[in-house]
Structure formats: C-alpha cells, structure tokens
Amino acid sequence: MLWPLAAILGLCLGSFLNVVIVRLPVMLMLGWRAEAREALELPEEASPRFNLLVPRSLCPQCETPIAWHDNLPVIGWLKRRGRCAACESRISPQYPLVELAGAGLALAVVALYGATWQGLFLYTACLALLALAVIDLRTQLLPDIATLPLLWAGLLYQLLFQPLMLHDAVIGAMAGYLALWSVYWLFKLVTGREGMGYGDFKLLAALGAWLGWQYLPLVLILSAGVGAIVGVVVQLALPRLRGAPMPFGPYLAMAGWIALLVGEPLMAFYLRLSGLQ
Ligand SMILES: [Zn+2]
Structure with a gap:
C-alpha cells in the first residue's frame, strides 16, 4: 500500500x-x-x-x-x-x-x-532542491525565500534527528557559504566576471546544514562532475545552447539529492578511494 x-x-x-x-x-x-x-x-x-x-x-x-x-x-x-x-x-x-x-x-x-518523520523531512528537502533547480534553470534565480528556510530547516533536522551532528551542521552552513563566496571573489578578481550568484552560496550553506561540513567536498565534487557531464552532452547534442549561461544551482541541487539520500555509503567509498581511511 x-x-x-x-x-x-x-x-x-x-x-x-x-x-x-x-x-x-x-x-x-x-x-x-x-x-x-x-x-x-x-x-x-x-x-x-x-x-x-x-x-x-x-x-x-x-x-x-x-x-x-x-x-x-x-x-x-x-x-x-x-x-x-x-x-x-x-x-x-x-x-x-x-x-x-x-x-x-x-x-x-x-x-x-x-x-518515518526523518524520511518526511528529507523528502521535503529533496522537493525544495527540485524547485530551486528548475527555478534556477528557468530564471537564473535562487530565491532567498526558498534557500534560507531550507538552511534553517536543515539545522532543525539535525536538532530533531541527529543532535550530535548539530556542531558539524552549523560549521557546514558557514563553510558552505564561505567556500563559494571565496571562489566567487577569486574568479571576479582574476577574470573581472561573475561566475555565480549569491544564491549559490546560500544553497551550499543550506546543504552544509543538512549534511554537515564533512560532506561539502563530496557535494562540490559531485556537482562539478554532474556539471562536466551535462556540459559535454550539451556541447555534443545541443549546439544551439553552446555558450549559454549555465546556472550552477541545478548541479548543487542534484549533488544535494545524492548526498542526502545515499551520502553515507558514498562517503565511505570516497574516503577509501582517497586513502583517508
Ligand atoms: Zn492554449
């Protein structure tokens, strides 16, 4: 049923x-x-x-x-x-x-x-990521009205279901924001152009809250990987889209789904692969 x-x-x-x-x-x-x-x-x-x-x-x-x-x-x-x-x-x-x-x-x-209630919380986060991804694709916007509640909801999720993770989640939110904020300014100083928007920082901050700071490298690697694959496919299959601005939000959202749903086994695999464990 x-x-x-x-x-x-x-x-x-x-x-x-x-x-x-x-x-x-x-x-x-x-x-x-x-x-x-x-x-x-x-x-x-x-x-x-x-x-x-x-x-x-x-x-x-x-x-x-x-x-x-x-x-x-x-x-x-x-x-x-x-x-x-x-x-x-x-x-x-x-x-x-x-x-x-x-x-x-x-x-x-x-x-x-x-x-379970935990499943319901995670599903809500997945739906919010889905909405953000498609809004970003359509309009190049990641509205605060969606990214910021997602961040608070992530902290609430940790408080309710994994209180021992709350520490990692708070650091995750800050580190997530700062990571892309730094990339943004570095890119802007070097090239004089804007590579992404403030919505991307807030989205990664939200993912940091839901996942803990330990998952941020994995999220970035996954989104860059998905982005690279989509980029190649677009180059080959949809030449008319070449050079069109590619929002980063949908890749972050997809990486977020993967990390939220199958993050733990993936993390174990990733650590083994990089020889850290
Ligand atoms: Zn009609």
Missing part, C-alpha cells in the same frame, strides 16, 4: 511544485517592481491578483483555463500529447518531468527511510 501511495502523493506534490516553479519568480518580480515604484515615488500600478492559488491553471499561450482532467499529473500531459486542448500550442515537458521527479524522490525516500 505504501509504494503506490508514495508515488501518487509524489506526483501530486510535483504538480504543486510546478505551480511554485512558474509563479514564485513572477510573484517576486511583481513585488520588486512595486517596491521600486514606491522608492521612486511613482503611483501604484493596478495589477490583477496573482499568487500560488489565483488565477487557476491557464494555458500560458491562449490563457484558456485547463480542465481538471487535463491537469492530472503526467496523465493530462500525455493525454494531450504535450499540447494545449484549446490552442494546440506546446506545453513544456517540464511539467511531467517535475511530477515524475516528485514521485521518484518519494519512492527513493520510502525505500531508504520507510514512512
């Missing part, structure tokens, strides 16, 4: 995550715009209500509301073959992919931790 339940719940949460991924950056932009107008003493703009619940799901092209049976996770997209029911314009494969990822992560957590 647990497995199908986890899969269905994962699909639905993935579906909700799609809404967050698409709307959160727009909500932030609208907020920043309103603040900027206020600072410049410009009159307020009248804008229609826009949040995670309002308006309901619309086709991004023709703005026809999407019927509930076309909005079912994965099935709705497959049924319409990735096209809008009204205007036939293409609907991004991001939607079913995020839903499948939500289900896949739910199954992985259930397999490794069962239906």
Whole structure:
C-alpha cells in the first residue's frame, strides 16, 4: 500500500511544485517592481491578483483555463500529447518531468527511510532542491525565500534527528557559504566576471546544514562532475545552447539529492578511494 501511495502523493506534490516553479519568480518580480515604484515615488500600478492559488491553471499561450482532467499529473500531459486542448500550442515537458521527479524522490525516500518523520523531512528537502533547480534553470534565480528556510530547516533536522551532528551542521552552513563566496571573489578578481550568484552560496550553506561540513567536498565534487557531464552532452547534442549561461544551482541541487539520500555509503567509498581511511 505504501509504494503506490508514495508515488501518487509524489506526483501530486510535483504538480504543486510546478505551480511554485512558474509563479514564485513572477510573484517576486511583481513585488520588486512595486517596491521600486514606491522608492521612486511613482503611483501604484493596478495589477490583477496573482499568487500560488489565483488565477487557476491557464494555458500560458491562449490563457484558456485547463480542465481538471487535463491537469492530472503526467496523465493530462500525455493525454494531450504535450499540447494545449484549446490552442494546440506546446506545453513544456517540464511539467511531467517535475511530477515524475516528485514521485521518484518519494519512492527513493520510502525505500531508504520507510514512512518515518526523518524520511518526511528529507523528502521535503529533496522537493525544495527540485524547485530551486528548475527555478534556477528557468530564471537564473535562487530565491532567498526558498534557500534560507531550507538552511534553517536543515539545522532543525539535525536538532530533531541527529543532535550530535548539530556542531558539524552549523560549521557546514558557514563553510558552505564561505567556500563559494571565496571562489566567487577569486574568479571576479582574476577574470573581472561573475561566475555565480549569491544564491549559490546560500544553497551550499543550506546543504552544509543538512549534511554537515564533512560532506561539502563530496557535494562540490559531485556537482562539478554532474556539471562536466551535462556540459559535454550539451556541447555534443545541443549546439544551439553552446555558450549559454549555465546556472550552477541545478548541479548543487542534484549533488544535494545524492548526498542526502545515499551520502553515507558514498562517503565511505570516497574516503577509501582517497586513502583517508
Ligand atoms: Zn492554449
């Protein structure tokens, strides 16, 4: 019973995550715009209500509301073959992919931790990383409103489930931030360009809190490895994307999943490999 339940719940949460991924950056932009107008003493703009619940799901092209049976996770997209029911314009494969990822992560957590509170915490972190990765891919933003709560939640996780790790987690959060902050400034001083954003520092700080400082080298190696593989694949398969800015957040998020879910065996392997143990 647990497995199908986890899969269905994962699909639905993935579906909700799609809404967050698409709307959160727009909500932030609208907020920043309103603040900027206020600072410049410009009159307020009248804008229609826009949040995670309002308006309901619309086709991004023709703005026809999407019927509930076309909005079912994965099935709705497959049924319409990735096209809008009204205007036939293409609907991004991001939607079913995020839903499948939500289900896949739910199954992985259930397999490794069962239906436990600890598993639920880890699953929440995995979903937050999924949302951050896709938001970064779409907009090159890693919003504070997601990275900072993820950091606090990591410290709370340690406090509740592994209080002996709290020390390592606090150091992990600080070291994670400082590690990429240093790389950023070094890169900027040498090349005069910005290699990554402040969101990346906060994301690695959050991973440091969830994993402890000992895992930071592993996370960086994993994200560089995944990044290198994706880079080569893009070079070979998608020449039109060559030279496009490549956000670092999705690689950090993927490395975060791996470290959160199978970090312990991987760490043992890594230490043996580097001759440290
Ligand atoms: Zn449409």
